[in-house]
Amino acid sequence: MLTKRIIPCLDVKDGRTVKGINFEGLRDAGDPVALGTLYAKQGADELVFLDISATTEERGTFASLVKEIAAECTIPFTVGGGINSIGDVDRLLKAGADKVSINSSAVKNPDLINQLAKEFGSQCIVLAIDARLENDYWLVYTHGGKRSTDKELFSWAKEGQLRGAGEILFTSMNHDGTKNGFAVEALNEMSKLVTIPIIASGGAGTMSHFAEVFKEGGADAALAASVFHFGEISIPDLKSYLKENHIAIRN
Amino acid sequence: MDVAIIKYNAGNTQSVAFALDRIGVSYCITDDPEEIKAAEKIIFPGVGEASTAMKYLRDKNLDHLLPTLKQPVLGICLGMQLMCKLSEENNTPCLNIFDLTVKHFEATHISKVPHTGWNNLTQTKGWLGSSFEDRFVYFVHSYYVPINPYTVAQTDYIVPFSAAMEKDNFFAVQFHPEKSAEVGEKILKQFLRIRS
Structure with missing residues (x-):
């Protein structure tokens, strides 16, 4: 039986993880390779590394980091942040990334999704969407949630699938950082509209939020950052909890 | 040299290395x-x-070479599918090592396609032996090889399909052992132990 995936997300700037402190048994929690390897050992099903660099020099650091991660990491990982072209994706996949996520560049040039899917296959193209619910309307944002667009969440997700995305990573800006649970209703609606896997992001605070997003949100995977990085939820505990709650989980 | 990894436009070459x-x-x-x-x-x-x-393999004349190899060959994911006779993916004639047709998964809103994530192996036998029964491995694919006489491990997604196959010196897995944590590493080692 296909299992639901638990995905820790690591923000990386200039080769270092931005969040992530206080890790038992880890000498340097700022080292993305060490942290990623630890999560893989603990039972994470995939990893996401998000490049939040602001400068070209820092971006160069990220590309070489991807190769180091790939050498150590025994589970699949996605990289995202600042990916604009076929050349960017080619470099990252050749370095050993399994998938790439695109966000702002896809909104600006939706045809990029088609081009990437044709060149590398849909299975490695993740369409990341940040959206905020405003007056009953899910408005899509880009540039790390700073810029609003003319796109609506559900039609953009559907369009992404039609253009060849292999997965949707949806972050609810209303829920992100609140620790009050995922955007279950919107996720449920989206899972009825698309037939590609959906990764839920934003709002994880307790283990029951993960159970809820799988049972009621129809999500195929759930992504979180701080609850894992700050040790509030341990991955082994989370997986035992979900199994007890009759959710298909890898042991 | 212990192993030759076939060089063509496959996306996971570096991960296998x-x-x-x-x-x-x-x-x-x-x-x-x-x-x-x-x-x-x-x-x-x-x-x-x-x-x-397939075009890439033809351009390099590897399409004629691969079926004639005598040492153990392991096809991974698309590699396994290309070892079949025909793929429904753009109706592509393939290498015909296994006389089989690769089919497309019909997606539903419950069962998404690509089949992405960790799924378990059942009825494992042949080169895999029985020790991988019910172990989880990582899949990402939209096409599958139906159950057939060469199947040595099954996985269930929408339909039961071939997770692994074996015929003479040709071995194949639909999942990614190179990305399947400790279980995947053990499966790669199992292949590397096979005597020609």
């Missing part, structure tokens, strides 16, 4: 027929689209 590094076997990534023929084992990786991959 890193997995062999972690195991500690020597390998080369090559499209040179002599180097391929001289290797003890061959790994035929694959991520991407069938017709583009």
Whole structure:
């Protein structure tokens, strides 16, 4: 039986993880390779590394980091942040990334999704969407949630699938950082509209939020950052909890 | 050289190479027929689209070489599908090592396609033996090989399909052992132990 995936997300700037402190048994929690390897050992099903660099020099650091991660990491990982072209994706996949996520560049040039899917296959193209619910309307944002667009969440997700995305990573800006649970209703609606896997992001605070997003949100995977990085939820505990709650989980 | 990894436009070549590094076997990534023929084992990786991959193999004359190899050959993911006779992915004629047709998964809103994530192996036998029964491995694919006489492991997604196959010196897995944590590493080691 296909299992639901638990995905820790690591923000990386200039080769270092931005969040992530206080890790038992880890000498340097700022080292993305060490942290990623630890999560893989603990039972994470995939990893996401998000490049939040602001400068070209820092971006160069990220590309070489991807190769180091790939050498150590025994589970699949996605990289995202600042990916604009076929050349960017080619470099990252050749370095050993399994998938790439695109966000702002896809909104600006939706045809990029088609081009990437044709060149590398849909299975490695993740369409990341940040959206905020405003007056009953899910408005899509880009540039790390700073810029609003003319796109609506559900039609953009559907369009992404039609253009060849292999997965949707949806972050609810209303829920992100609140620790009050995922955007279950919107996720449920989206899972009825698309037939590609959906990764839920934003709002994880307790283990029951993960159970809820799988049972009621129809999500195929759930992504979180701080609850894992700050040790509030341990991955082994989370997986035992979900199994007890009759959710298909890898042991 | 212990292993030759077939060099073509497959997306997971580097991941396979890193997995062999972690195991500690020597390998080369090559499209040179002599180097391929001289290797003890061959790994035929694959991520991407069938017709583009077959064109690439034809351009390098590897389409004639691969079915004639005598040492153990392991096809991974698209590599396994290309070892079949025909793929429904753009109706692509393939290598015909296994006389089988690769089919497309019909997606539903419950069962998404691509089949992405960790799923378990059942009825494992042949080169995999019984020790991988019910173990989880990582899949990402939209096409599948139905159950057939060469099937040595099954996985259930929408329909039961071939997770692994075996015929003479040809071995194949639909999942990604190079990305399947400890279980995947054990499966790669199992292949590397096969005697020609």
